[in-house]
Amino acid sequence: MSERIVIIGGTAGMGLATAAHLEKAGHRVVVAGRDEQRLAAALERLGGSAEGRVVDAGSAEQLAEFFAAVGEFDHLVVTVAPHGGAGPIAELEREQLRVLTDGKLAAHLLAVQAALPTLRADGSITLVGAVTAHVGVAGTAALAAVNGAVEAASRALAAELAPRRVNAVSPGFVDTDWWDWLPGEARDGLFAQTAAALPLKRVGRAEDVAHAIAFLVENAYTTGISLIVDGGARLQTG
Numbered sequence: 001m002s003e004r005i006v007i008i009g010g011t012a013g014m015g016l017a018t019a020a021h022l023e024k025a026g027h028r029v030v031v032a033g034r035d036e037q038r039l040a041a042a043l044e045r046l047g048g049s050a051e052g053r054v055v056d057a058g059s060a061e062q063l064a065e066f067f068a069a070v071g072e073f074d075h076l077v078v079t080v081a082p083h084g085g086a087g088p089i090a091e092l093e094r095e096q097l098r099v100l101t102d103g104k105l106a107a108h109l110l111a112v113q114a115a116l117p118t119l120r121a122d123g124s125i126t127l128v129g130a131v132t133a134h135v136g137v138a139g140t141a142a143l144a145a146v147n148g149a150v151e152a153a154s155r156a157l158a159a160e161l162a163p164r165r166v167n168a169v170s171p172g173f174v175d176t177d178w179w180d181w182l183p184g185e186a187r188d189g190l191f192a193q194t195a196a197a198l199p200l201k202r203v204g205r206a207e208d209v210a211h212a213i214a215f216l217v218e219n220a221y222t223t224g225i226s227l228i229v230d231g232g233a234r235l236q237t238g
């Protein structure tokens, strides 16, 4: 059955890959992000039936206007985050922490809140955390905390909003523009080093996560879970 799915963060990376995956499966997608040009490029990449709108998920006012303009829909996916946030705790700046908390945790929760009046009564919500919340990796304290909070919130929301379903995906290391805070060479080196260390011997692709999000959107009997998609990053193979 063709359903209408709103993807906030659907103009790049995992969100755009999710939109393409769901569209191919016959659904109607509405993609949203802050940047008008990125939105236009995303719509060009998607089929003609895709809709798109500019919104900043950090603004409750913009979100209210956005959902009023979108109208009724079946499923919400939120993939937004600011770029960066990794580094030793000794170097963490107060402002970085604010940007991360506002741009990820607050944006996810505000998007859920604003979606409620027009989201189908037995529809679904899928949020995106990160596997940093499930492991202990030096230099990721702020990322782990914020992503862990998103995933914890998704379970509480699953209880609160039932019979709507609420789930999270928890990606590992995925090759998207999210990594553009690292200069090209450092980024290539980190990708190669990470791929070699992973049991599945490659970093993730946006499509790997899109596939998992699509499962959570479409599977009518799954709620309150975090689905980890990390290429085995938590395993010890030695």
Ligand SMILES: NC(=O)c1ccc[n+]([C@@H]2O[C@H](COP(=O)([O-])OP(=O)(O)OC[C@H]3O[C@@H](n4cnc5c(N)ncnc54)[C@H](OP(=O)(O)O)[C@@H]3O)[C@@H](O)[C@H]2O)c1
Pocket (backbone or CB within 6 Å): 008, 009, 010, 011, 012, 013, 014, 015, 032, 033, 034, 035, 036, 038, 039, 055, 056, 057, 058, 079, 080, 081, 082, 083, 103, 104, 107, 128, 129, 130, 131, 170, 171, 172, 173, 174, 175, 176, 177, 178, 179
């Ligand atoms: N890439 C990784 O290795 C990785 C690993 C673990 C978890 N994650 C998580 O996975 C999620 C998706 O990441 P990604 O790699 O797909 O990132 P991405 O390629 O940077 O895409 C992020 C998308 O969100 C939009 N966005 C960001 N802030 C927004 C805001 N305030 N309001 C509306 N739209 C906003 C961006 O468009 P605009 O900039 O135009 O707004 C873009 O469409 C994030 O939550 C990230 O924390 C990523």
